[in-house]
Amino acid sequence: MDFSWISDPTALVALATLVVMEVVLGIDNLIFISILTNKLPEHQRSKARRIGIGLALILRLGLLGTIAIIVTLTEPIFTLFGHAFSWRDLILIGGGLFLVWKATKEIHHNVDPSPSDDVFDTAKATMTFGAAITQILLLDLVFSLDSIITAVGMTDVVMIMVIAVVVAVTVMLLAANPLATFIHNNPTVVMLALGFLLMIGMTLIAEGFGAHVPKGYIYAAMAFSALIEGLNMLSRRAKRRKAEVNAKAPARRA
Template identity: 75%
Template sequence: MLEGLNALMSDPAAWVALATIVTMEVVLGIDNLIFISVLSNKLPEEHRVKARRIGIGLALVLRLLLLASIAWIVQLTQPVFEAFGHGFSWRDLTLVAGGLFLVWKATKEIHHTIDPRPNDDLFDTRTVGIGFAAAIGQIILLDLVFSIDSIITAVGMTDNIAIMVIAVVVAVSVMLFAATPLADFIERNPTVVMLALSFLMLIGTTLIAEGFGAHVPKGYVYAAMAFSAAVEALNILARRRREAASAPAA
C-alpha cells in the first residue's frame, strides 16, 4: 500500500491510471445509485436519507473488503463448471443472480406504478420497520453484485492497491453527494420514475448477458441511457413551459 502511494506521488502514469479508474468507478456507480434512489423513495420520507446513507456506506465497505481480498477476487473469474458451451465462474453466477433480481424488481415496481394498490403494505406506517429492513436487505444484495463487478474491473486495469482504494473512496463519495439530489429529482418528476425503472431493467438484462459470456460494451448501454435521459429532459422542459403558458396571469 505504501509503495503504491509512493508510485502515485512520483509516477505521472499512476495519476492517469487513477483518473481513469475514478471515472470508470463513478460511471459504474450510477447503476448502484439509481437502484438505491428508486428503492429509498419507496420508504416513508423520514427514513429515506438514512436508507441512502446506509446503502452507500455498505457499498464502500463491501468494495474495500473486496479490495482486501484481491487473491479471492481473482479466483472468482475462474470457471467452476461448464454449461451451454460456456464456463461459468462465481462472478458470472453472481452477475446472473443480480441481473435476475434487478429484472424482477424493476418489473414489480413498473407494475405497481401502472396499477398502484392503495393498501400496499409498503406504504403502511405500521410496517415501517419491516419495509426499512427489506429495503436495506435488497440494497445489500445489489451492492454486493455491483461491488464485485466494479472491483474486478478495477483489478483488470491496475495492480496498484493504493490507486484502487483511492478511486473507490472518491467514487463512493460522489455517490453519497449525488444520492439525495437524484432521489429528490426522481420523486418530483413521476415520469422519471418509469425511466429509472427502465434503466434498472436494462442494467439487469446486461448483467445476465455478461454472466452468460455475452459481452455488452458499457459505452453502448450508457449511451442509450444518456439519450433516453436527454429525451426525458426535453419532455420535462416542454411540460413545464406548457404549464407556465397555461397558468393564469397575475
Template identity: 70%
Template sequence: MEITALLADPAAWVALVTLVVMEVVLGIDNLIFISILTNKLPPESREKARKIGIGLALVMRLGLLGTVAWIVQLTNPLFTAFGHDFSWKDLILIAGGLFLVYKATKEIHHSVDTEDHKEDLVGGGSKVVQMSFAAAIGQILILDLVFSIDSIITAVGMTPHLPIMIVAVVAAVTVMLIAATPLANFIERNPTIVMLALAFLLMIGGTLIVEGFGVHVPKGYIYAAMAFSAGVETLNMVVRNARQKKTGGQTRH
C-alpha cells in the same frame, strides 16, 4: 511499488483518474436503485437509509479489495454448460441481474396498475404500504454485493496497484454519497423519471444476465443509451413546464 513512487509516476495518475471515472460510471446503476428504493421509506428515514446503503457499498468494496487474490479466483471456471465456462462471477452476475429484472418489472407493473400498490416501491397512491427500513437495507445490500464484485474485478483489470484502487473506490463512493439525495429528490418530484429509471434498471439487469452467460456488452453503449433517453426526457420536461406556464398565464388573463 511504494506510495512515493506512485505519486511521482504520471502513468499512475492517469490510471487513477481513469479508474475514478470508471467507478463513478459503474456506480450510477447502484445509485439509481438506492434512490428508487429509499423513496419508498418514510421521509425522515430516507437520507439515513441512503447513507447506510452507500456506506455498506464502501465497506464491502474496501473489504473485497483486501481479498483481491480471492476476487480474481472468482473468474476461474466452475463448470461448463451451453458451451460456456461458468465462474462464480458469472453466477453472481446472473443472480443479481435476475433480481434486478424482477424488482424493476414488478415496480413497472405496480406503477402502471393503479389498483395494485400493496408492495409498490415507487409510491404515489393513497394505499401504498411503505417498505420497512430493514427490508430496504437488505435489498440495497444484495445489489451492493453484485455491483461491488463487478467494480473490483474491473479495477483489478485496470491497474495492479492496490493504493490506486482504494483511492478510486473511496472517491467514487464519495461522489455517490453527495449525489444520492439530490438524485432521489429529483426522481420523486418527476413521476416520468421514475419510469425511466426503472427501465434503466431493467436494461442493466438484462445486461448483467447476458454477461453472466459470456456475452460481453460494451458499457459505453449502455450508458450512451441511458444518457440519450435522459436527454430526451429532460426536453419533454422542459416542454411540459413551458406549456404549464403558458396555460397558467392565459388563465390569469
C-alpha cells in the same frame, strides 16, 4: 505504505481513468438505492441512503482486501452448453435476475396499481426499513464485485484502487439525496429509471452468460433517454406557464 506510484505518469492516468469508471459504474447502484429508499417513510429515506452507500464502501474496500480470492472468482468452475461459468458469472446472473424481477415488479405497480394506491404517492411507506437495507445490500454486493474486478483489470496498485473506490462512493454519497429528491419530484422519471434498471439487469445476465456488452453503449442509451425526458419536462413546464398566462389574461381585461 508505498506511494512511489505518485511519480509515475502512467499510474496517475490509470487513477484518473479508474475514478471516472468507478463513478460511472456507481450510477447503477445509486439509481437503485434512490428508487428503493423513496418507498420508505420520509424520515427514514436519508438514513437508508447513507447506510446503503456506506455498505457499498465497506463491501468494496473489503473485497479489495481479498484480491487474491476475487481473481479466482473469474476462473471456470463448470461448463454448460459449451460455456464455462465462473463464480463471477453466477453472481452477475443472480444479481441481474434480481434487478429484472425488482424493476418489473415496480413497473407493474406503477402501470397497474391497486385501487387503494396512489401511483405517485411516494410519501406512503410501502416497504420496511430492514427490507430496503437487505435489498440494497444484495445489489451492493453485485455492483461492488463488478467494480472491483474492473479495477483489478486496470491496475495492480492497491492504493490506486482504494482511492478510486473512496472517490466514487463519496460522489455517490453527495449525489444520493439530490437524485432521490429529483426522482420524487418528477414521477415520470421513475419509469425511466426503472427502465434503466431493467436494462442493467439484462446486461448483467448477458455478461454472466459470456456476452460482453460494452458499457459505453449502455450509458449512451441512458444519457440519450435522459436527454429526451429532459426535453419532455421542459415542454410540460412551458405548457403550464402558457396555461397560467392564458388563465390570468381574462382577469386582467376584466
